[in-house]
Amino acid sequence: MPAKVLAQRFALLALASAAVALLILSKTHSDATERIRTAIVDTVATVLNVLSQPVDALNQAVAEFDRFWFTYTENERLREEIDRLRRWQMVARGLEQQNAALRALTGLRAEALPSFISARVIGDSGGPFVRTMLVNAGERSGVAKGQAVVTGVGLVGRIAEVGDRSARLLLLIDLNSRVPVVIESSRHRAVLAGDNSERPRLIFLPPSAQVAPGDRIVTSGHGGVFPAGLPVGTVTAVSDGDIRVQPFVDWDRLEYVSVVRFDLPRLDASDIEVRRLP
Amino acid sequence: MNPTPMVRVNQFLRGSVPILLSLVLVLLGSLPFGLPYFSILCPLFGVMSVYYWSIYRPDLMPLGAAFLIGFFVDVLSGGPMGLMALVLVLVQAMVASQRRAFLGKSFAVGWWGFGLVATGAVLLSWLISSVFFTQILDPLPAIGQLTVSIAVYPLMLLLFGGIQRALLPAI
Numbered sequence: 001m002p003a004k005v006l007a008q009r010f011a012l013l014a015l016a017s018a019a020v021a022l023l024i025l026s027k028t029h030s031d032a033t034e035r036i037r038t039a040i041v042d043t044v045a046t047v048l049n050v051l052s053q054p055v056d057a058l059n060q061a062v063a064e065f066d067r068f069w070f071t072y073t074e075n076e077r078l079r080e081e082i083d084r085l086r087r088w089q090m091v092a093r094g095l096e097q098q099n100a101a102l103r104a105l106t107g108l109r110a111e112a113l114p115s116f117i118s119a120r121v122i123g124d125s126g127g128p129f130v131r132t133m134l135v136n137a138g139e140r141s142g143v144a145k146g147q148a149v150v151t152g153v154g155l156v157g158r159i160a161e162v163g164d165r166s167a168r169l170l171l172l173i174d175l176n177s178r179v180p181v182v183i184e185s186s187r188h189r190a191v192l193a194g195d196n197s198e199r200p201r202l203i204f205l206p207p208s209a210q211v212a213p214g215d216r217i218v219t220s221g222h223g224g225v226f227p228a229g230l231p232v233g234t235v236t237a238v239s240d241g242d243i244r245v246q247p248f249v250d251w252d253r254l255e256y257v258s259v260v261r262f263d264l265p266r267l268d269a270s271d272i273e274v275r276r277l278p
Numbered sequence: 279m280n281p282t283p284m285v286r287v288n289q290f291l292r293g294s295v296p297i298l299l300s301l302v303l304v305l306l307g308s309l310p311f312g313l314p315y316f317s318i319l320c321p322l323f324g325v326m327s328v329y330y331w332s333i334y335r336p337d338l339m340p341l342g343a344a345f346l347i348g349f350f351v352d353v354l355s356g357g358p359m360g361l362m363a364l365v366l367v368l369v370q371a372m373v374a375s376q377r378r379a380f381l382g383k384s385f386a387v388g389w390w391g392f393g394l395v396a397t398g399a400v401l402l403s404w405l406i407s408s409v410f411f412t413q414i415l416d417p418l419p420a421i422g423q424l425t426v427s428i429a430v431y432p433l434m435l436l437l438f439g440g441i442q443r444a445l446l447p448a449i
Contacts, residue, residue, distance in 0.1 A: 008371075
């Protein structure tokens with residue numbers, strides 16, 4: 001066997017083993033491979049940041065044209081919506097005052113208000129077996145692993161990996177996504193489990209729970225990772241044990257997202273003082 | 279006569295075009311285009327590149343380069359690290375060893391060959407991903423991606439062929 005062929009075979013064996021080792025490492029020590037990955041993504045992010053700008057501009061131009069074309073129908077729809085929202089505003093004002101009065105009466109602790117970090121989507125890579133996106137904000141801007149990511153309409157997912165200037169967000173439809181939720185009206189708890197399809201499944205719902213298509217699903221705040229009450233989606237189909245939810249977010253139109261900085265209200269000295277009172 | 283240093287630099291730059299082009303294509307493929315299902319159906323640029331150059335210029339697409347391109351895909355995708363690195367190394371090894379079967383053959387043979395290789399690559403990545411995530415994954419997105427890749431391959435063939443004719447005969 002000539003030396004060249006031998007060298008080729010050796011290279012194949014070495015590189016294939018290296019790839020398999022990497023696969024095993026990313027299964028057993030995902031933090032190690034994650035560090036390598038975020039370091040490289042951080043570098044690439046600067047390029048993606050620049051390249052994604054003309055793409056964004058193009059998308060916006062298309063959207064603009066769309067808006068122009070449908071101005072009339074859009075206008076009609078918005079008029080109706082304004083009427084509807086005006087009525088809601090009156091209801092909300094009343095409830096706000098009632099809520100404030102009741103809070104004052106019972107001395108309920110105000111929940112910590114979340115703050116938001118805005119980020120632009122610079123990468124939509126994923127592939128057939130994972131649903132992730134890259135955003136152009138990282139540790140420097142205060143992004144941390146596990147934080148919820150939302151848009152104006154609802155929950156997008158959570159931060160899975162954080163670099164210095166970029167972060168990877170795991171969409172709630174991804175196979176590995178589990179979000180504690182409640183059915184808004186009945187307050188039944190459940191977990192929204194992604195399975196890479198467009199419509200994630202609602203699991204661990206108590207057997208007695210009544211659920212019907214059209215029910216709104218919001219985050220429950222259990223587990224302390226996400227703030228409670230973020231809108232997630234609506235139930236679309238219920239068939240023995242398989243409950244599907246249509247998320248509010250339109251995956252193809254994600255340009256800007258907000259990362260939710262949320263610190264759970266913790267026990268502090270004043271709480272303990274209160275408890276010591278007889 | 280030994281080539282002058284400038285000629286060597288020029289040759290090196292031209293020679294690195296296949297690898298750089300592959301990396302750029304992978305990078306472009308991960309931009310947020312806002313097209314429905316784009317991230318799922320994005321053509322397998324890595325497999326196309328490694329397939330083409332392993333047939334026509336295996337000296338410019340060695341195993342290490344295939345590994346590098348696959349690794350880059352894995353880094354960007356957020357999937358199992360090492361998955362596409364393994365797949366592309368195997369694609370390079372297989373295609374480079376069988377390149378005589380494709381060299382100088384018609385366009386249809388090359389296309390057919392790509393279809394076979396891409397099917398194998400997708401099947402393998404589906405198998406490995408299913409083991410990695412310890413569940414049988416829905417193969418439909420992967421089949422969609424494969425179909426798009428096979429459909430797009432003739433266009434990429436034009437691009438690769440043009441680059442090969444314009445930049446590489448000299449080396």
